[in-house]
Amino acid sequence: MHYPWWYVPYLTSPMLIALIATIHIFTSLYAVGGGIVLAGEVSYAYKVNNTSLLDYLRSHTFFFILLTVVFGAITGVGIWWIIGLSSPLATESLIHVFVFGWAMEYVCFLLEITSAFIFFYYWGKLDPKTHKTIGWIYAVSAYLSLVLITGITAFQLDIGNWTPEKGMWSAFFNPQTFPQIVARSGASLLMASLYIYLHAAFKLKRDINLRALVETRTATWSMVGAVLVTIGGAWWYYDLPASSKAAMAGASALNILTALVFVASAIVFFMLYFGPHRNPGWINPGFAILYFVIGIAATSTGEFIREGVRKPYIIYNYVVGNNVLISEIPKLQATGYLNGGVWTKAFVRAHYPQVFDSEGNIENAKLLQLPENDQLALGKVLFQYHCNDCHSERGFSGVSEYTRGWSESMINTVVTHLDKAHYFMPPWCGSQEEAMLLTKFLEHISLSSPAGMKFSGEITQPKPDLTQMRIGGDAK
Amino acid sequence: MNPQNLIAPSSPLGNPAPFWFITFFKVLGFTLHMIPMNIWYAGMLLIAIFATFGKNHAKELAHRLSGSMPIIIAIGVNLGIIPLLFTQVGYYQFYYPAGVLIAWPWLSVIFFLIFAYYGVYVYSLSVRNNKETKFALVSAWVSSILFIVIGFLFANNFSLMVNVNEWTKIFSGTNVAGAVTGQALNTSDPTLFPRWLMMFGIAMMTTSVYIAIDAMYFKKASTSAEYKTWAGKFAFGFFTAGMVWFAVMGSWYIFGEIDKYTLAQLHGDPIMHAVFLLTAISPGLVWIAMFLQRNGVKKSSTIMAVCGQLAVLTLNAVSRQWVQNTELMRYRDLSKEAVNMQWSPMVIFLVLFVVGLGVIAWMISKVMAVEKNVASTQNQ
Numbered sequence: 045m046h047y048p049w050w051y052v053p054y055l056t057s058p059m060l061i062a063l064i065a066t067i068h069i070f071t072s073l074y075a076v077g078g079g080i081v082l083a084g085e086v087s088y089a090y091k092v093n094n095t096s097l098l099d100y101l102r103s104h105t106f107f108f109i110l111l112t113v114v115f116g117a118i119t120g121v122g123i124w125w126i127i128g129l130s131s132p133l134a135t136e137s138l139i140h141v142f143v144f145g146w147a148m149e150y151v152c153f154l155l156e157i158t159s160a161f162i163f164f165y166y167w168g169k170l171d172p173k174t175h176k177t178i179g180w181i182y183a184v185s186a187y188l189s190l191v192l193i194t195g196i197t198a199f200q201l202d203i204g205n206w207t208p209e210k211g212m213w214s215a216f217f218n219p220q221t222f223p224q225i226v227a228r229s230g231a232s233l234l235m236a237s238l239y240i241y242l243h244a245a246f247k248l249k250r251d252i253n254l255r256a257l258v259e260t261r262t263a264t265w266s267m268v269g270a271v272l273v274t275i276g277g278a279w280w281y282y283d284l285p286a287s288s289k290a291a292m293a294g295a296s297a298l299n300i301l302t303a304l305v306f307v308a309s310a311i312v313f314f315m316l317y318f319g320p321h322r323n324p325g326w327i328n329p330g331f332a333i334l335y336f337v338i339g340i341a342a343t344s345t346g347e348f349i350r351e352g353v354r355k356p357y358i359i360y361n362y363v364v365g366n367n368v369l370i371s372e373i374p375k376l377q378a379t380g381y382l383n384g385g386v387w388t389k390a391f392v393r394a395h396y397p398q399v400f401d402s403e404g405n406i407e408n409a410k411l412l413q414l415p416e417n418d419q420l421a422l423g424k425v426l427f428q429y430h431c432n433d434c435h436s437e438r439g440f441s442g443v444s445e446y447t448r449g450w451s452e453s454m455i456n457t458v459v460t461h462l463d464k465a466h467y468f469m470p471p472w473c474g475s476q477e478e479a480m481l482l483t484k485f486l487e488h489i490s491l492s493s494p495a496g497m498k499f500s501g502e503i504t505q506p507k508p509d510l511t512q513m514r515i516g517g518d519a520k
Numbered sequence: 521m522n523p524q525n526l527i528a529p530s531s532p533l534g535n536p537a538p539f540w541f542i543t544f545f546k547v548l549g550f551t552l553h554m555i556p557m558n559i560w561y562a563g564m565l566l567i568a569i570f571a572t573f574g575k576n577h578a579k580e581l582a583h584r585l586s587g588s589m590p591i592i593i594a595i596g597v598n599l600g601i602i603p604l605l606f607t608q609v610g611y612y613q614f615y616y617p618a619g620v621l622i623a624w625p626w627l628s629v630i631f632f633l634i635f636a637y638y639g640v641y642v643y644s645l646s647v648r649n650n651k652e653t654k655f656a657l658v659s660a661w662v663s664s665i666l667f668i669v670i671g672f673l674f675a676n677n678f679s680l681m682v683n684v685n686e687w688t689k690i691f692s693g694t695n696v697a698g699a700v701t702g703q704a705l706n707t708s709d710p711t712l713f714p715r716w717l718m719m720f721g722i723a724m725m726t727t728s729v730y731i732a733i734d735a736m737y738f739k740k741a742s743t744s745a746e747y748k749t750w751a752g753k754f755a756f757g758f759f760t761a762g763m764v765w766f767a768v769m770g771s772w773y774i775f776g777e778i779d780k781y782t783l784a785q786l787h788g789d790p791i792m793h794a795v796f797l798l799t800a801i802s803p804g805l806v807w808i809a810m811f812l813q814r815n816g817v818k819k820s821s822t823i824m825a826v827c828g829q830l831a832v833l834t835l836n837a838v839s840r841q842w843v844q845n846t847e848l849m850r851y852r853d854l855s856k857e858a859v860n861m862q863w864s865p866m867v868i869f870l871v872l873f874v875v876g877l878g879v880i881a882w883m884i885s886k887v888m889a890v891e892k893n894v895a896s897t898q899n900q
């Protein structure tokens with residue numbers, strides 16, 4: 045609304061955030077957990093003077109750098125890119141609250157990059173004490189970056205007592221920060237272990253003893269991770285705002301997925317205990333791949349749930365899903381969404397100057413006096429800006445599917461009572477006339493009820509194809 | 521469509537710091553980012569050319585540059601975060617719409633960067649393992665081309681940011697029911713090409729200075745006197761070419777394409793007039809330092825060139841920032857935005873920044889001590 049909306053057909057542009065963020069989290073968790081595990085294991089290897097373990101850890105560090113410094117770092121920058129494109133108002137708000145938090149994270153990144161390269165390239169050249177210290181500098185700075193970014197994403201889910209006057213710390217220490225830090229700390233250790241299993245299963249295929257040692261030691265880290273994920277997850281659920289709990293209660297898919305994540309964490313814990321911890325040498329390449337895929341699936345699911353329960357907000361009680369500030373909604377309802385939006389107003393002015401009054405505002409009553417096709421066109425504009433954040437026309441979360449068989453009055457009731465019909469949707473942010481325009485557009489694109497379904501003895505028929513009827517001329 | 525009406529309202533949150541602070545860190549961050557970015561921008565092309573066609577010392581230069589390139593890129597990408605961060609804080613009303621209007625090309629920067637970076641690693645590892653395959657050469661070429669394309673896309677976004685008139689044209693031509701498809705580029709902007717090409721000239725100059733540093737200070741034990749002579753000569757020639765390129769493209773921009781409003785403001789501001797003059801002539805001072813080592817790199821000349829080039833980059837960043845602020849002034853005075861000062865986060869950031877630099881300095885001192893030991897052992 046404040047910014048032009050980016051139309052991505054079939055998918056919706058915010059889905060690109062999900063795509064890039066999910067890919068990023070696989071490596072970013074490894075970047076944190078891997079740093080801790082590597083620093084810990086290198087310290088151990090020096091302590092017991094195990095040179096073959098040190099050699100293995102060196103080769104793993106190179107794999108670690110290749111993945112985290114390149115792919116992890118650039119997909120992290122990619123999140124910056126995509127949130128600015130798909131959610132500019134929310135990004136603008138977040139950055140005004142947390143700019144110094146992100147600046148602190150940048151210092152952590154600088155430390156991470158410098159220490160990671162020195163840790164690897166000066167392996168065997170630095171004395172053990174300095175080498176270990178640099179490893180721990182990496183681990184601490186990477187962990188601090190996790191803490192900082194988690195506070196920011198947790199703020200999106202629950203702003204707590206924050207008000208704009210209270211500044212960053214009030215926003216950072218919100219009710220969700222610590223539960224999410226605990227859960228993500230665990231996830232980072234768990235993911236790091238899975239990467240190590242994967243790497244060691246191939247790299248140490250023939251060195252069974254060393255592989256067994258790596259497995260046993262890594263299992264301890266990963267079991268700690270599994271426990272932290274479970275504790276953090278439960279704490280996260282306990283401290284969820286009521287809207288998120290309601291969103292979970294109302295969406296059976298989210299319930300099932302949450303249960304799966306908890307069950308998977310428990311299974312992983314026991315598998316780690318009875319597997320690599322008690323029976324070293326257990327993990328072969330095939331099993332390591334399977335383990336890794338399960339880890340990726342569980343992580344993606346966890347992130348999906350975390351994002352899913354935030355609806356209808358991008359920032360809880362501050363910015364709703366369709367990039368509107370909560371404080372703007374009453375005015376938009378009174379004077380119109382098209383009138384209130386910078387780019388929607390410019391569009392209407394360019395195409396329908398006749399609906400403007402002498403003071404340069406859109407007269408909502410005039411909208412319904414436009415020819416039917418123009419009303420549909422403006423209905424589509426409203427759809428793009430008000431709905432396309434979550435819904436496509438036909439494709440991902442397609443409204444033409446959701447409104448199958450709905451009558452115009454049903455659609456209008458839902459449009460004008462969006463937040464009542466579904467509490468995980470934002471309220472209608474426009475005038476009644478605009479609601480009618482959107483209704484007409486949705487009715488226009490809605491599909492008929494699936495054919496052949498039987499209720500009360502009547503079998504549903506598909507909607508007649510109006511286009512064909514016009515072409516064929518046999519509408520009668 | 522009045523372009524003035526396309527600018528988003530101010531954030532009710534207010535800026536977390538005064539506008540001068542935001543601008544200062546933006547300029548500082550951009551100056552720091554330009555150093556490594558320049559080296560990969562021109563340096564990767566040099567690697568690709570010398571790796572394919574070069575012999576003896578030229579090939580050696582490609583190998584030396586490729587060894588440090590992965591680290592240079594990692595540091596450069598990181599140093600790019602700060603200017604981007606402060607651009608989003610202080611210039612959001614212009615930065616976001618420009619990005620959305622060219623969303624797909626702008627997003628492609630990320631994918632290009634991933635491929636370019638891995639391409640650099642492929643070539644660098646092939647040199648390290650003494651296996652310079654065709655695939656590695658192709659990777660070097662692909663990376664160098666991708667970096668130049670990325671530069672073009674950056675020039676697109678940052679020129680579009682200040683060219684609000686162009687927003688209306690792109691919006692009218694690329695929207696589906698008022699939502700933009702994000703498939704446009706800012707190619708009809710006459711300032712785009714000189715802006716893009718000018719940076720390549722600066723990159724050539726910075727890379728030349730880096731070649732001198734590399735020959736003078738890095739891999740001392742394996743650096744022959746002949747290579748040092750060749751490197752001094754080549755760096756001088758490359759710098760001269762870069763300086764001429766910069767002068768031509770800069771003249772094209774300043775005397776041909778920059779808008780009259782900005783030029784009039786410049787003429788009315790004696791301080792900025794002097795800064796612009798210094799920006800134009802500063803490469804000449806570095807050129808003298810490079811000239812002095814045309815028969816072989818010398819410590820004193822290299823240090824002089826480094827200091828000079830830092831001044832060139834700083835002056836460039838300051839001039840660019842002034843131009844950006846002046847161009848945006850036609851639409852909105854961003855320095856008048858409300859400020860909701862965040863003192864304690866700012867102080868903690870500054871403290872962390874200083875502590876972080878201290879820790880980095882400590883780590884580098886350890887590395888230098890190791891290098892010194894290695895060099896003295898090899899000399900014995």
